[in-house]
Amino acid sequence: MCTTDDEYCQHLIKAFAHILPDLIIQGDAEEPFYEAPTASTRAVLYFRSNYPRSLLHEMSHYCLAGDRRRGLDDFGFWYAPCGRSAEEQERFEVVEARPQGLEKVLCEIVGLKFSPSLDDFSGRPASASFLQALEQAYQEMQVSPPHTANKVLSGLKSYWKAKGNG
Numbered sequence: 001m002c003t004t005d006d007e008y009c010q011h012l013i014k015a016f017a018h019i020l021p022d023l024i025i026q027g028d029a030e031e032p033f034y035e036a037p038t039a040s041t042r043a044v045l046y047f048r049s050n051y052p053r054s055l056l057h058e059m060s061h062y063c064l065a066g067d068r069r070r071g072l073d074d075f076g077f078w079y080a081p082c083g084r085s086a087e088e089q090e091r092f093e094v095v096e097a098r099p100q101g102l103e104k105v106l107c108e109i110v111g112l113k114f115s116p117s118l119d120d121f122s123g124r125p126a127s128a129s130f131l132q133a134l135e136q137a138y139q140e141m142q143v144s145p146p147h148t149a150n151k152v153l154s155g156l157k158s159y160w161k162a163k164g165n166g
Contacts, residue, residue: 008052008110011163012156016059019155023062025055032058034065036073043070056106057117060099063149092119093130101137102149109156 002008013025022042029046032054037043045062048054061075069075077095100116107114116126116134145153 005050009050015159057103060102097133098137100134102141104138105141
């Protein structure tokens with residue numbers, strides 16, 4: 001059983017290295033970032049500090065990005081930092097519900113508590129539509145995840161169980 005963030009991250013990085021050998025996973029980043037592969041380098045997925053939830057969240061984006069987006073730095077996504085307008089926050093919630101639905105399933109596999117992330121410190125609560133979309137995505141990921149998500153979910157379940165963590 002993992003007891004520290006460092007232990008979780010070490011186990012998750014090992015598991016994902018077995019499942020996705022062409023992807024380098026790097027922690028201790030100030031900000032999450034995906035560096036697309038080039039002709040001479042593999043893709044690198046950077047996650048925040050040593051936070052396992054950050055790793056699982058970024059892995060969720062990787063799994064759902066698709067081949068075309070995995071060829072673009074940061075999957076070609078826009079990002080507006082905290083201080084978003086209500087309209088910007090709504091757009092953020094629309095694109096974040098599905099990855100967070102997958103993240104919730106990943107958290108369950110490894111025994112981490114999941115809570116929705118709004119990436120917003122304005123004090124605004126999560127919208128009902130965001131929470132509903134997240135729950136729908138969670139259900140989808142349990143029943144019929146896309147190919148890469150399915151590969152990661154299946155591989156992580158097997159790895160976690162074999163290591164005695166699940």
